[in-house]
Amino acid sequence: MSRKPFIRPVPTASWWLHQGRYTRYMIREATCILIGAYSAVLIVGLMRLGEGKVAYDAYLATVQSPAGMLFHIVALAFALYHTTSWFNVTPKAMPLVYAGKRVPGGLIIGAHYIGWAVVSVILLVLVGA
Amino acid sequence: MARSNKPIVWSLFAGGGTLAAFLTPVLIIITGLAVPLGFMSGDVLSYERVLAVVQNPVGKLVLFGVIFLQVWHAAHRLRITAHDVGIHADTAVMLVCYGLAALGTVATVFALLSL
Numbered sequence: 001m002s003r004k005p006f007i008r009p010v011p012t013a014s015w016w017l018h019q020g021r022y023t024r025y026m027i028r029e030a031t032c033i034l035i036g037a038y039s040a041v042l043i044v045g046l047m048r049l050g051e052g053k054v055a056y057d058a059y060l061a062t063v064q065s066p067a068g069m070l071f072h073i074v075a076l077a078f079a080l081y082h083t084t085s086w087f088n089v090t091p092k093a094m095p096l097v098y099a100g101k102r103v104p105g106g107l108i109i110g111a112h113y114i115g116w117a118v119v120s121v122i123l124l125v126l127v128g129a
Numbered sequence: 130m131a132r133s134n135k136p137i138v139w140s141l142f143a144g145g146g147t148l149a150a151f152l153t154p155v156l157i158i159i160t161g162l163a164v165p166l167g168f169m170s171g172d173v174l175s176y177e178r179v180l181a182v183v184q185n186p187v188g189k190l191v192l193f194g195v196i197f198l199q200v201w202h203a204a205h206r207l208r209i210t211a212h213d214v215g216i217h218a219d220t221a222v223m224l225v226c227y228g229l230a231a232l233g234t235v236a237t238v239f240a241l242l243s244l
Contacts, residue, residue: 007217010215012214012215013214013215016213026210026213029206029209029210029213030210031206032202032203032204032206032207032210033203033207035149035153035199035202035203036199036200036203036204036207036229038153038156038157038161038199039196039199039200039203039233040233041160041161042156042160042192042196043196043233043236043237043240045160046183046192046236046237046240046241046244047236047240049176049179049180049183049240049244050240050243050244053176056176056179057176060174063160063161064161064164064165068161069161069162069165069166071161072157072160072161072162073162075157075161076154076157076158076161076162079149079153079154079157080154082146082149082150082153083149083150083151083153083154086146086147086149086150087150093143112150115151116150116151119151119152119155120151120154120155123152123155123156123159124155124158124159124163127159127169127173128163128168128169128173
């Protein structure tokens with residue numbers, strides 16, 4: 001280990017704005033902020049639920065206010081970005097071999113999208129029914 | 130071999146990332162958008178109905194699993210990303226990120242067990 005590691009000087013706040021793929025990388029990384037914030041909204045909801053109907057209904061009103069809806073729309077956009085970026089690297093993250101041959105990446109990715117659609121529809125039907 | 134906590138945080142990151150990829154978009158639609166946009170009736174999120182779900186042991190377990198994995202996935206990615214925006218104090222970053230995730234986990238457990 002060197003005593004004084006070299007750190008290449010880069011503009012710390014803006015380096016990722018100059019190239020499309022760096023920007024997409026940072027959008028992908030930023031999805032965690034929205035997923036974390038949405039988790040916090042769910043946790044607060046559980047806590048309000050425990051405080052009774054009045055507290056829970058007030059929470060629902062906040063979630064369903066224009067500001068609450070705006071937050072959820074932004075969170076949804078980032079969550080979808082997370083989903084697509086996550087699925088699209090699955091052939092690299094977990095390459096599959098079947099009968100001595102590499103399973104084509106498109107097949108692995110496609111299977112994830114189909115599974116995603118099935119899970120989402122099942123949940124929507126279960127909750128809405 | 131040196132002991133490392135990497136496999137633990139990495140498996141939480143990967144597991145949480147996979148779960149979030151499959152479930153988070155539809156969950157956001159259900160809990161945040163479907164009712165105010167008129168896709169679902171308000172009864173779907175009514176106090177009585179959500180309470181019944183949370184009081185069911187399977188419901189508790191599913192909710193815990195979803196929230197737990199989501200927060201640890203987010204915390205680990207945030208820790209790694211801090212480096213990319215010039216914050217290199219990894220120990221402090223780790224304490225903040227994993228601390229928030231631990232706080233969220235504890236709050237979730239308390240809320241679920243008290244219902």
